[in-house]
Amino acid sequence: MTMIKKIKENLFLLIVALAYIIMFIVKPAMGVESVKSSGYYIKEMLMIMPVIFILTALLDMWVPKEKIIQYLGKSAKAKGIFLSFVVGSISAGPVYAAFPMCIMLHKKGASIRNVVIILSSWAVIKIPMLLNEAKFLGLKFMATRWILTVISIIVFSWIAEKMIKDEDLPGEVLTQDGLHVNRDACMACTLCERNYPELFMMENKKAQVKSYETLDMNKLDNAIRACPVKAISYNENKEMKICTTLK
Amino acid sequence: MDIFTLIIWISTLVFLGISIAKDKVKTKQALKMALGMGKGMAGSIFSIIFAIGLILTLIPPAKIAEFLSTQSVLLATVGGALLGTITLVPAFIAFPLVGTLIHAGVSVVPSVAFLTTLTMVGVVTLPLENKAFGAKFTAVRNGLSFIFAIAIALAMGVMI
Numbered sequence: 001m002t003m004i005k006k007i008k009e010n011l012f013l014l015i016v017a018l019a020y021i022i023m024f025i026v027k028p029a030m031g032v033e034s035v036k037s038s039g040y041y042i043k044e045m046l047m048i049m050p051v052i053f054i055l056t057a058l059l060d061m062w063v064p065k066e067k068i069i070q071y072l073g074k075s076a077k078a079k080g081i082f083l084s085f086v087v088g089s090i091s092a093g094p095v096y097a098a099f100p101m102c103i104m105l106h107k108k109g110a111s112i113r114n115v116v117i118i119l120s121s122w123a124v125i126k127i128p129m130l131l132n133e134a135k136f137l138g139l140k141f142m143a144t145r146w147i148l149t150v151i152s153i154i155v156f157s158w159i160a161e162k163m164i165k166d167e168d169l170p171g172e173v174l175t176q177d178g179l180h181v182n183r184d185a186c187m188a189c190t191l192c193e194r195n196y197p198e199l200f201m202m203e204n205k206k207a208q209v210k211s212y213e214t215l216d217m218n219k220l221d222n223a224i225r226a227c228p229v230k231a232i233s234y235n236e237n238k239e240m241k242i243c244t245t246l247k
Numbered sequence: 248m249d250i251f252t253l254i255i256w257i258s259t260l261v262f263l264g265i266s267i268a269k270d271k272v273k274t275k276q277a278l279k280m281a282l283g284m285g286k287g288m289a290g291s292i293f294s295i296i297f298a299i300g301l302i303l304t305l306i307p308p309a310k311i312a313e314f315l316s317t318q319s320v321l322l323a324t325v326g327g328a329l330l331g332t333i334t335l336v337p338a339f340i341a342f343p344l345v346g347t348l349i350h351a352g353v354s355v356v357p358s359v360a361f362l363t364t365l366t367m368v369g370v371v372t373l374p375l376e377n378k379a380f381g382a383k384f385t386a387v388r389n390g391l392s393f394i395f396a397i398a399i400a401l402a403m404g405v406m407i
Contacts, residue, residue, distance in 0.1 A: 013290055013294040019301055023301070034301045037300040037304060038301075040337065042296055044337075047248055049292065051252075051259050053284045054259055054263065054277075054281045055262070058277050060280065061274075061276065090251060091255075092249065096292065099379045103379055112384070116388055119388065128250070132339060136343045136346035137346050140407070141349075144406055145359060145362075145363075145399065152396075152399055155395070156392065160388060164387055187283060187288070188286070189279075189280070189286060189287060191279055191280065226279070228281075228287075
């Protein structure tokens with residue numbers, strides 16, 4: 001059971017590893033070349049990911065939820081759209097660098113539409129990329145593609161918001177009763193365990209709630225706030241119930 | 248390191264300095280959180296990177312250029328968009344490549360379709376996007392991006 005789950009969670013990694021093994025057996029030269037061209041991307045990743053993680057965590061700590069809602073929430077309207085384009089455009093690095101930042105923003109109240117805008121503009125129209133495009137394809141080509149892309153993003157982010165609800169994203173389980181760990185969102189950072197070792201434990205690389213009789217609200221609050229993906233939720237109004245989603 | 252990466256690094260370090268001055272405990276917690284995020288994503292990121300390396304070897308940019316320039320415009324556009332979806336050629340290779348094609352007289356429509364899907368839609372990043380945002384978000388965003396990439400390419404064909 002746990003074996004199957006592990007395989008399922010790392011399926012992509014396994015497929016890639018398998019592809020390399022086959023490649024090295026069938027065509028060793030191509031295998032070597034693949035590893036070599038991966039080298040560039042590792043460098044690109046190392047240049048940007050550490051700083052993105054730190055920036056995301058710092059913003060999460062210091063920017064209050066109300067501010068995010070005010071500037072990037074549903075009611076921010078045109079201001080939110082404009083700001084999202086700015087955030088995406090002044091970014092750097094590959095599109096997956098935008099993921100942790102966008103999860104954090106969404107969890108703090110940014111709308112789906114603005115998350116889609118940030119992700120898409122991060123991918124296509126960030127300024128360093130535009131400069132490169134103008135250099136090789138001309139200013140007119142770049143400017144035309146930029147205008148068309150911006151219009152497209154405005155339109156399809158609107159469609160996306162109509163199609164996707166906030167609850168469709170993992171980590172949105174705030175309506176559940178009692179104490180709950182969203183195991184799909186949990187990234188096994190062990191922060192909850194360190195903040196409240198009597199209540200949380202790690203099992204199969206996921207956080208798990210131990211059985212409890214009383215709760216230290218201070219410690220629980222710390223653990224909830226420390227969780228980088230906001231996978232822990234607690235609803236005290238309703239009847240206390242543990243839902244650890246054990247499968 | 249390009250200037251934007253540098254600016255992000257500098258402003259983050261300044262931010263970090265202010266954070267330490269204001270609240271050491273909170274800063275420590277933030278750094279732990281950053282480390283946790285990094286650990287959580289590391290496996291997926293390395294899978295992505297090695298998958299890109301593999302795809303780049305199997306479908307080299309030169310082959311893509313050949314395909315875009317020899318097929319009929321319709322086939323090259325759809326094919327270009329699909330190639331852009333499955334590959335992830337770095338911008339400093341993709342732009343000069345497409346530049347050469349267009350200067351050689353190849354239609355802009357397939358080239359733009361390729362360029363746009365290249366960055367906006369990603370097969371290799373799907374597993375991670377799925378993990379981060381859920382299946383529905385990932386399907387909708389990538390699907391819409393693909394459709395609009397072709398629309399952008401067609402509009403470019405008319406305008407340029």
